Amino acid sequence: MGEPRRAPSVPADMAIAPALGPHGVGRAVARNCALLVNPFYAKDPRASFGKHVLTPTLALTSIAGATPPHWEVRYWDENLLQGPPPADPLPQVVGISVHLTFARRAYELASWYRSQGSIVVLGGLHVLSCPEEALEHADAIAIGDGVQLWPAILADVERGQLQRRYTADYSRPYALDPPPRRAILPRESFLTTTSVIATRGCHNRCGFCYLATEGLHMPYRMREVQQVVDEIVADVQPYVVFVDNNLGSRPAYLRKLCAALRPLGIIWSAAVTIDVTDDPTLVRDMALSGCTGVFVGFESLNEGNLTDARKRTPAPVDYARRVALLHRYGIQVNGSFVLGFDHDGPDVFARTVQWIEDNRLECATFHILTPYPGTPLFRQLEREGRILHRDWDQYDTAHVVFQPKHMSCDELDRGYAWCYDTLFSHASIWKRRPSDSSAVLAYLAMSYLYKRSNRFWHLLIRHRLTAALWRPLIEHSRQRHLKLRPQLEALGVGDEAARASQCVSAGV
Ligand code: B12
Ligand code: SF4
Numbered sequence: 217m218g219e220p221r222r223a224p225s226v227p228a229d230m231a232i233a234p235a236l237g238p239h240g241v242g243r244a245v246a247r248n249c250a251l252l253v254n255p256f257y258a259k260d261p262r263a264s265f266g267k268h269v270l271t272p273t274l275a276l277t278s279i280a281g282a283t284p285p286h287w288e289v290r291y292w293d294e295n296l297l298q299g300p301p302p303a304d305p306l307p308q309v310v311g312i313s314v315h316l317t318f319a320r321r322a323y324e325l326a327s328w329y330r331s332q333g334s335i336v337v338l339g340g341l342h343v344l345s346c347p348e349e350a351l352e353h354a355d356a357i358a359i360g361d362g363v364q365l366w367p368a369i370l371a372d373v374e375r376g377q378l379q380r381r382y383t384a385d386y387s388r389p390y391a392l393d394p395p396p397r398r399a400i401l402p403r404e405s406f407l408t409t410t411s412v413i414a415t416r417g418c419h420n421r422c423g424f425c426y427l428a429t430e431g432l433h434m435p436y437r438m439r440e441v442q443q444v445v446d447e448i449v450a451d452v453q454p455y456v457v458f459v460d461n462n463l464g465s466r467p468a469y470l471r472k473l474c475a476a477l478r479p480l481g482i483i484w485s486a487a488v489t490i491d492v493t494d495d496p497t498l499v500r501d502m503a504l505s506g507c508t509g510v511f512v513g514f515e516s517l518n519e520g521n522l523t524d525a526r527k528r529t530p531a532p533v534d535y536a537r538r539v540a541l542l543h544r545y546g547i548q549v550n551g552s553f554v555l556g557f558d559h560d561g562p563d564v565f566a567r568t569v570q571w572i573e574d575n576r577l578e579c580a581t582f583h584i585l586t587p588y589p590g591t592p593l594f595r596q597l598e599r600e601g602r603i604l605h606r607d608w609d610q611y612d613t614a615h616v617v618f619q620p621k622h623m624s625c626d627e628l629d630r631g632y633a634w635c636y637d638t639l640f641s642h643a644s645i646w647k648r649r650p651s652d653s654s655a656v657l658a659y660l661a662m663s664y665l666y667k668r669s670n671r672f673w674h675l676l677i678r679h680r681l682t683a684a685l686w687r688p689l690i691e692h693s694r695q696r697h698l699k700l701r702p703q704l705e706a707l708g709v710g711d712e713a714a715r716a717s718q719c720v721s722a723g724v
Pocket of ligand 1: 254257258263267268269270271272273274275276278279310311312313314315316317318337338339340341342358360361362363365366411413425426459460461583588612613614
């Protein structure tokens with residue numbers, strides 16, 4: 217393994233949050249006006265900037281959908297590079313989503329809006345794991361499912377009886393949720409606005425995953441298939457991104473969903489675990505319904521690491537066969553790998569990249585192992601005195617925040633960078649090209665446009681050109697996929713792989 221290259225530079229507006237004006241002394245608010253904010257986070261220069269505008273988080277559109285009709289609701293995502301969120305008119309209520317990587321920015325925004333006179337409500341994953349911390353920065357916090365809580369919070373605001381904390385679990389049937397309100401989105405700024413969720417939770421509870429957070433009880437829930445279809449049809453986009461933690465936890469449900477998606481003629485991608493390939497006919501159903509890419513959390517190729525994390529998964533020696541099965545049906549594989557587990561030594565980087573190249577994964581994402589607060593992993597590392605600091609900004613899976621067991625922090629940091637450098641190199645892109653020569657051009661276009669064009673992405677995002685440029689490419693992919701479907705349907709055992717022809721890769 218050689219030395220990684222120096223990290224590419226990040227444009228200033230992707231590294232530093234937009235400046236807020238001076239703190240105010242309180243001014244008149246626009247009553248019954250709510251603003252929902254997704255705060256800024258610094259971008260990892262080694263990963264594609266495209267992922268930040270692939271599709272919007274579903275949190276804020278879901279909460280907007282639960283807003284009573286006599287409230288006006290607006291949306292602002294600071295990562296779209298259009299400056300700080302608006303304050304004229306000054307919203308009566310500002311709802312901010314908080315993840316640990318942008319908790320600091322969320323608190324800055326909260327403090328600023330409170331100084332102007334708005335009521336600030338914080339919700340989201342980090343509020344669930346660190347409620348006491350969040351409470352110091354807000355008028356009220358929402359712990360758990362915001363769709364249930366938001367209407368009650370606004371009603372209390374109207375009555376002048378706002379409570380400090382609101383709590384809801386995730387056991388209410390999904391069918392009761394109103395549809396997300398996607399009309400509030402700046403549609404030109406996203407590759408697709410159709411981020412959809414069909415299921416909640418996962419059949420696993422890996423020790424490093426936020427789903428294992430103490431106090432979070434998220435049973436696996438599936439929505440009515442028709443409800444999902446209605447949302448997709450209403451948003452009229454060629455490409456749908458399922459943001460489920462694991463769309464494949466219940467194969468029978470996924471099969472039903474595929475049957476309903478097939479007549480829509482869309483293409484879609486989703487995160488699944490590799491056991492979705494247990495039954496090849498399910499993979500076939502996915503492909504025939506328009507699945508062009510899956511984001512698979514392989515996490516590690518070392519069985520010891522998977523056992524430690526208590527991840528129930530097929531053995532890593534069988535991963536290659538399963539990847540080949542997905543490829544056979546034209547489904548691209550974006551593998552997600554975590555680096556720095558306790559069984560990882562300095563050889564993990566070269567071994568992982570080699571495996572990715574050998575199996576021609578179209579794409580991969582690397583993550584430095586990150587102990588999210590409240591998870592079993594965090595507790596273990598804390599017990600062992602291996603947590604280096606609690607600067608949440610750095611808990612973005614691109615920085616080392618704990619002491620690894622079999623290498624130094626520096627080795628882990630450099631190895632992570634080397635993995636990305638190598639994977640996005642011309643040589644590696646070429647090595648991983650599809651075996652079917654007719655699919656190579658589309659694959660190269662995806663790899664270069666998507667992964668090696670961060671300067672270009674910056675311009676697209678700033679000038680709100682993402683949809684204008686990408687939608688024709690996506691539509692082209694969709695058309696090609698529709699033409700491919702009869703061949704996919706006719707594939708027999710041992711036939712040649714189908715052609716992959718997509719311009720985006722699942723989960724980016
Ligand atoms: C879409 C997505 C993205 C998108 C957009 C993210 C964004 N914030 O804009 C992109 C691709 C850019 C992205 C990037 C990353 N992501 Co991401 N992402 C997701 C994903 C798949 C879906 C999010 C979503 O829409 N969920 C559905 C909504 C409805 O659920 P929710 O967010 O929990 O919201 C509910 C409640 O929390 C609450 N709520 C939320 N906000 C608010 C606000 C108010 C006011 C109220 C009242 C309530 C409330 O109500 C909502 C409805 O119940 C999740 C996994 C998942 N399924 O949630 C991961 C996830 C959020 N991502 C994660 C990570 C780690 C990342 C990255 C750091 C990974 C990386 N290294 O690249 C990056 C970088 C982002 C960063 N630095 O913070 C982790 C976060 C872990 C944690 N503890 O914070 C998750 C949970 C994935 C995982 N399994 O680990 N991500
Ligand atoms: S399989 Fe993935 S989503 Fe499920 S618990 Fe493990 S890391 Fe989380």
